Amino acid sequence: MSYSLTCTDLFFAWPDGDVQFDGLSFVAGPVRSGLVGRNGVGKSTLLRLIAGRLTPQRGSIRVSGELGYLPQDLTLDTALRVDQALGIAGVREAINAIERGEASEANFAAVGDEWDVEERAEAMLGKLGLGSISLDRSVGELSGGETILLGLAAELLRRPDVLLLDEPTNNLDLRARRHLYDAVESFRGALLIVSHDRELLDRVDQIGDLRRGEVTWYGGNLTAYEEAVAVEQEAAERMVRSAESDLRKQKRELIEARMKMDRRRAAGQRAFEQGGIPKIMAGNLKRGAQVSAGKHLGVHSERLDAAQEALAEAEEKVHDDDAIRVDLPNTVVPAGRIVLRLEDYVLRTGLHAALEIRGPERIALTGSNGAGKSTLLHAVASDNKPLVPWRLLPQRLDLLQDDLSVVENLALLAPSAENQDRRARLARFLFRGRAADQPVSTLSGGERFRATLAALLLAEPPPQLLMLDEPTNNLDLSSVAQLQDALASYQGALLVASHDVPFLHQLGITRWLSIEDNTLHEIDPL
Template identity: 75%
Template sequence: MSISPISTAISCTDLHFAWPDGDVVFDGLSFVVGPGRSGLVGRNGTGKSTLLRLIAGRLRPQGGAVKSTGLLGYLPQDLTLDVGLTVDQALGIATTRQAIAAIEAGDASEANFTAVGDDWDVEERAEAMLGKLGLGSIGLDRRIAELSGGETILLGLAAELMRRPDVLLLDEPTNNLDLSARHRLYDAVASFRGALLVVSHDRELLERVDQIGDLRQGELTWYGGNLSAYEQAIAIEQEAAERMVRAAESDVRRQKRELIEARIKIDKRRAQGQRAQEAGGIPKIVAGGLKRSAQVAAGKHRNLHIDRLETAKETLAEAETRVHDDDGIRIDLPATAVPPGRIVLQLDGLGLRTGQEIDLEIRGPERIALVGANGAGKSTLLHEIVKSAAPVVPYRLLPQRLDLLRDDLTIAENLAEVAPQTDNNERRAQLARFLFRGRAADQLVGTLSGGERFRATLAALLLAEPPPQLLMLDEPTNNLDLASVAQLTDALASYAGALVVASHDLPWLRSIGITRWLQLDSHGLSAIDPL
């Protein structure tokens, strides 16, 4: 059945793609995306960014077809702009601006009019677009080198929107954006009238989409509604899948039991026949016939039960594939507990390179959210706390760059370096609770995926000796998929010490039980109500 191009914005048909090393990402993937806002979720490493690059034409598939309707815009996750460009060059309007300026100065050449076309209001449109995204003050003549990382991302979005695309692809667009920038991006997404496909783990952004695509093991399944509707549908599916597994496991046990019982009956009959022949009650020729007949019947009976057992095992295997492997982290960390009222951290006039002087006292197992605009100094503050050795209890810092572990050591060996007094069996038991079971703990850190590396780093922090009673996290949910964010939340639920988290992710901060909210700006720290 052909699909009308009016209802189809993006279509992938029998898509095949593998990396040069032979790692297959997609093998026959087909789907259609229509107008509206669509979110794309899935575990890190499942191919979400790769899929967007294929749709955008940045990668070529080995088979199948990828099509999009009309003009396509694409904002990659790793956006880099030439720092030597000006803002108007990044927006793609520099030539038109120059032509307009030349015409206004008296140069009415055909080349200038051709360059302008009908786009006489390009400067006003650009300034309006920048203002909409909170970039109204940067100016069209400013150099990219003068912009922050968050401003660069928003400028990249502005450049795509200025082209008025029919289809817009966004790959983790809110990473590294502060709260105000995120909300401006949310507004831009809400007002976009074309077809939008966004890869994200940002809950607030995903609550604004019309459908969610779940990419798992090379297959894409669509769910109508926003993130909340998707999570509800997944929960119902998983409950049904787990019931199927329990029923299939029960059937396998029953078939094994019946096979054993059938074998016992056959052995009893064979023994009875043998005793009867030995007693002379049955002629030898008759006994031989009965024996052969019994062997045929026994073989059929045994094969019947074997077939039933194999069928039950296949049913169980099929049922198990429907259960997602997004396991949670379950661990007890009683040694991290801090008595209420005990001073954990005392800062009196700590000077930052950004010019602020910071006063901060943390008592007991407080959970503090540290928020503020990009460049306000949140990361600087956390690193200065470590450098100044201000904490009066054992502490650990999880930096944005997950570079605490040695790539040339295994996960278990890295843990041994920070917890040398713990027995090896106990270390491995603890790593199993962080989902590194058995031989998985012997993987080299340098070979881990992003989500695995995060879990391994988190394990090393929380299981270190002495146990940390102050834990500082710097933008921990950046670049994590939804399952990894859930695992981080599980781990922090067991953490009993004081917690300081620098983050722009308000829904996640609320989910971990923040007790005090602090905003860092040019004047220092101040208590706020996040609403």
């Protein structure tokens, strides 16, 4: 059987009237499909609609086969046992009862064909790197990353034919990501993944680009998609330039036609006034000229309208994924200057750290979930250990005041700057005009990240050490690219805690550190 999911003419609007989709239609076949798009375009909303967590106001969704869904905001009851979270507790109890001699019809019905469910569950947990976790263990004892993998194990145990994954690698460490990658590559059926994880998206068979309420499919993985889009965008920009040139030509020709008509009208009027043409003949000539001129101008007006339409169509094909443009000369740190020194630094968690950062080094901080990366960054910040002006970008993005606008928040961090200068700086972070006056509470996830990053980089004094805690979590690919653009201009020292290896390589990391067994070690590049 060919498993697939089909969405036809979907219309969905939020209670406040904001329309998310209007006429969305697409088919995802029995392959691994990645779904990408800017934050706020509706990727997670689309998966929730397909999974039945939301109901469209119009249209239909058809799934052939059994459906599985792993949401981005997965939460499990911490009081559950692992087997309960996997959905196999009832079958296990029935098997145990039968083995004790309670061979009732109800017990046999509960087991059905699932006599090997415990072995399958343990094998699945092992496949996902959770082999050390007992089925009788409490969910509350698991880390956030282990909980996500447990949720995936529960879905895979149900043997779904169509599986939806929403940002499955968020909060997973490198080891856990590798296990998830393996599970994705071995899945047979229709798989639809919303993600910004480059390594994961380079393992899919096709990419769907959700833009302006429509999905456009590209064969191949993320790398092939980006290459195809680059070619398309180059062609689209050529079309815009050509359409702009034609529009200028049509405007010029229309102006020239009007000038010629005006000159002829003036010449005819002078001839009549000088008595060279009888009145009746002059009237006939005037009416004929008006008709001819009207037709002539009409032709030029039609050509102008066509040129304007062609330009609009060409501009529609050009993506509006603007890049951040930042110049931060005041963040320069001399090569030999020490910006951070930790000597036998011991955290309350027992973590021992010795570290010296000199000049504009770019350091990656890695380690498994729960190793203490975030704890170390926040402890360094709270103890004011850096020897230069510094800033910390936390995972939760809770630095800005929700009730203030973007520009008002920047004013708190850069009080000596003129308002016009603050707005000019924010424009480089894509907050132009009225966008800078938006209350922070109304920003999307990507916008909030940009606003927080702008506030930190434009603060006074300019930070010469920037510490980032899992900065790419919950960012779409465009926002990750914008972050890379901003950090490319940053000339201070970077200390970045992240599991996103491709992102770290893009930053030009000069040293790699890892926290293992409560100790900070220098390691070879990942």
